[in-house]
Amino acid sequence: MPKRSGNGDSVIRVHYDAGWGRRITLRGSKPPLAWSTGLEATWTQGHVWTYVWPKSSGVLEFKPLLDDRAWSVGGNYHLRAGSTVDVYPFFGPPVGTLHKVHDFHSPQLDNRRTLVISLPPSYEENPLKRYPVLYMHDGQNAFEDATSFTGVSWGADRTSHSLVAQGRMDEVIIVGVYNTGNARVFEYTPGPPNGRMGGADLYGRFLIETVKPWVDGNYRTLPGREDTALMGSSLGGLVSFYLGRRRPDVFSKVACLSSSFMWNGSELIREVATSPERVPVKFYIDAGTRRDPLTPTQHMKEALESRGYVQGKDLSYYEHKGGQHHESSWAERVHRPLSYLFPWESSGGRATE
Missing domain, CATH: 2.60.40.10 (Immunoglobulins)
Known part of the structure; x- marks a missing residue:
């Protein structure tokens, strides 16, 4: 800037x-x-x-x-x-690359998973540049149809590159953090650990204490909170919102698509509505109008507005007409959170030392 x-x-x-x-x-x-x-x-x-x-x-x-x-x-x-x-310009084609890291260990959760890192188009061409980072949950669904749970990915890398070429968003590094199958519900849900639920704090520590330092150490990132974001859908949207509120010192912007805000009797909605604290985080929240948690998302929007969040400023709320709880719907509208969280000229890459 x-x-x-x-x-x-x-x-x-x-x-x-x-x-x-x-x-x-x-x-x-x-x-x-x-x-x-x-x-x-x-x-x-x-x-x-x-x-x-x-x-x-x-x-x-x-x-x-x-x-x-x-x-x-x-x-x-x-x-x-x-x-x-x-x-920090580039002049080559607006096409990035994917790097995969297999068997990435989590000491907090005592398990392993794959990370897939989408590098922006200028990464190899302009080594003087550093980049904001977006961490995406359910990373196997983020970029590749072949690894997606439903056979359809979000195509977040291709969409981001297209938005950059159009001058609608800044370049970012996107880190897709795979889920771990049977442990997904545990890792993505808040609350005291109880069987298969309630491990969001441990998962958050994994992201903050293990994944982020590794990414910052191996890629040219802008590591500050103002350049670090979270995004997910369904339970991934829930955990994004939860971690964004609890760790605004690490994350400054969060995107939550078709989020499971009804989890545990809509606890997070009540928390926002009754909390005297207004967390300094930009939120994108949305839902589709067909078999999607639209009503809980509307209630979360109202709770955020009651705390002083303003549509178009630090809140972006969207209803996807005909949108469903499916990767194909999230792929259709992923351009919205990407361009909202990282608009063109919002982050200037610093020269390397």
Whole structure:
């Protein structure tokens, strides 16, 4: 995100290793920039291309190009008067990659599972960039039809890459955390452990104490709470909401699709409605209108609004007409939470040390 420039000038810093003999140019909405022809930025140490002009230029819309021929992928960028904006572009195809890690051990739950990590399109092309991270429950359903429980995945990676190309969301790393079959209900439900239920706190410790440090240590992440999110559906939506409320020091945004808010007599809804505390977390909640927990989701929306959450600001509520409790419905609308949690220009990747 843009930050205030110390000397009052407006500054663009494009972080990109263009390679020997190549250059970064800028085109934009105000002179001396134009959309028809680019002006070359100045290369500085660390492969930072800088362009400066007085803050009297006002608000500027601009885009970097490679050799003044290849436009950067995604939307236009914006520069406020007197601010500095850091841009981490890429110019290749908007296609990412999947990494799988098998037999990942949880000391908290004493079991093993697979992690599947969706890396964004620029990850290999622009090693100067770091990324927000979205942790998804039921990870086998997140990306691949072949591993999905129903044979249909959310396609969250493909949707996110498409949204990036359209300039509707920032690039993110998505970590799909597989469930463990018979232990799923235990891991995704709050409350004191009781047989097959109530292990959400242990599962949360697994994510926070084991998975997140491993991801942050092995990938170029932005590890702060403002760049860390949770998303899930059904019981995965329930545990997302539960962990988001209890650990706002780790997670700042949460997406809950078709969530089982009726769990344990709608305990979480009552908790939100009666709690004096307003947790500083952005929530996306939704449900379909066919055989889905629409009424409990409506009640959760009302509870959040009673605590001061505002639709379009720190709350996004959506009813999917005809939507059902199925991966195909979640795939149809996954673009909504992705673009809400990580809108274009909401997180600037920092240069590596």
